[in-house]
Amino acid sequence: MAAPIFMGLAESPVYLLPTMANRHGLVAGATGTGKTVTLQGLAEGFSEIGVPVFAADIKGDLSGISQPGKSHPKIAERVTAMQLDHFQFMGFSTSFWDVFGEQGHPVRTTISDMGPLLLSRLMQLNDTQQGVLTLVFRVADDNGWLVLDLKDLRAMLQYVAENAAEFQTLYGNISAASVGAIQRRLLVLEEQGADKLFAEPVLNLDDLMQTDANGRGMINLLAADKLMQSPQLYSTFLLWLLAELFEQLPEVGDPEKPKIVLFFDEAHLIFDDAPKALLDKIEQVVRLIRSKGVGVYFVTQNPTDIPESVLGQLGNRIQHALRAYTAKDQKAIKAAAETFFDNPAFSSIDVLTQLGVGEALVSMLDEKGRPQMVQRTLIKPPKGQIGPIEASQRQQLLKTSLVAGVYEKVVDRESAYELLSERTEAMQKKALEAESETVKKAAKRTRRGDTAFEAFTKSAMRALGSQVGRRLLRGLLGSLLGKK
Secondary structure, eight states: OOOOEEEEESSSEEEEOGGGGGGOEEEEOOTTSSHHHHHHHHHHHHHHTTOOEEEEESSSGGGGGGSBOOOOHHHHHHHHHTTOTTOOOOOOOEEEEETTSSSSEEOOBOHHHHHHHHHHHHHTOOHHHHHHHHHHHHHHHHHTOOOOSHHHHHHHHHHHHHTHHHHHHHHOOOOHHHHHHHHHHHHHHHHTTHHHHBOBSOOOGGGGSOBOTTSOBOEEEEEOTTGGGSHHHHHHHHHHHHHHHHHHSOOOOSOSSOSEEEEESSTHHHHTTOOHHHHHHHHHHHHHHGGGTEEEEEEESOGGGSOHHHHTTOOEEEEOOOOOSSHHHHHHHHHHHTTSOOOTTSOHHHHHTTOOTTEEEEEOBOTTSOBOOOEEEEEOOOSBOSSOOOHHHHHHHHHTSTTTTTSSSOBOOSOHHHHHHHHHHHHHHHHHHHHHHHHHHHHHHHHHHOOHHHHHHHHHHHHHHHHHHHHHHHHHHGGGTTOO
16 A cells, blocks of 8 residues: 655644545646645655646646755755654756647647537637537538547538538537637637647647656646746646546545546636536536545635635645735635634634745545644745756756657648548549530530630620639638648
8 A cells, every 4th residue: 555645744644545636636826835845845755655636837846856856954954853863955846748749749639539519618709609510520420530630620511601501400500600610719729829739630638648667657847938928728737637637537435546647736627617517617617526546636726716626626735825905705714614623722714814835724534534733834845956957958867758759740631621622622623524514515515606706795794604613612622721
């Protein structure tokens, strides 16, 4: 059985039990109170017992976990105060990932894997537009066409719009205005860099769930500093990852330790402006994914950032200091304090505003899954470097990574765009053949009796009609071929 993860020191040592780690958790606190260092310590603890970790690295600060820490008076003071006789600095095996492929291995998915619900959230579509998008997916599925990237989705939208009358009986009304709105949102997504996310090869989740030669869990860091400039893209990617793990992993019940632990920083972005249908889905996945051996830890400034339905499922809680500058802040502090199993030795409401940097109110689950009494805890110092690494160090780690070279080259296989392009070319060829046949027949009639002037006039009119016809054809279908 895996050893308990040492969290810090209260009146006695505080531990997180690996058997309860898949009951999820919360790390909260105001800016500058020590959340990132706590997150790093948790990630190190999971890695040491052989559990892989995936964490969103918002500012690049977590990258230091890959290098041994350095002696510092504050760390030395804490090591002494906590009587950590065997404490030693060490680096942890780390893989870097990046949706944009700049600071880590490219991480990609496809339009089909994302699905209409998450895509609708990503593009902030209304109900009518989401209905049209769902219809587009249905048409693609019924025809066996793969929708992998943005150009595939554009091609499908164009195809459905041009054949709306044909599809109306089978699938329902197709609003041209909704199709146009979705097309415009796709342009916005592309400007935000979503074209880098939607491509192949798709991320193999097994590559996130590896251990190193020493049996320690790999720590996977998603470079999120640039990604955070597009909050919808950031939050939707995290939800996709959660959904994929839920769908792909088998049921394992309550294992001795998790298969993987996820840390979602700036967690409020996942829930901000999310429609009820999506919130219900998130709640369901968070509730059920623990039986797949997955622990999810939300990192945010205030517990009130998390919906009650999800917050109630977060059994392991670490609450750093909160500030009481306004009436709203005071209300939030009261709400945070009320989530703990009270300790008669102190008032949680009072302590929440008094905690120093690196201190937290901690309540972990016991072996029966019950919340333990909250403890004012001095959080352990991390063994890895605190703060970011140099760009040269990151590049070296990328070169020696277990997945180096696996995801760097984009694969563009035949999908909806290519198939619809071929279809359009075939239609154009057929139209040209029909036009040629008409000209031949007209020539025969001219030889049978038209005057030279009549033949010239009819030929000119046919040529004009053919040009107009070709322009109309390009206007309807040319976008699939990149023609104007």
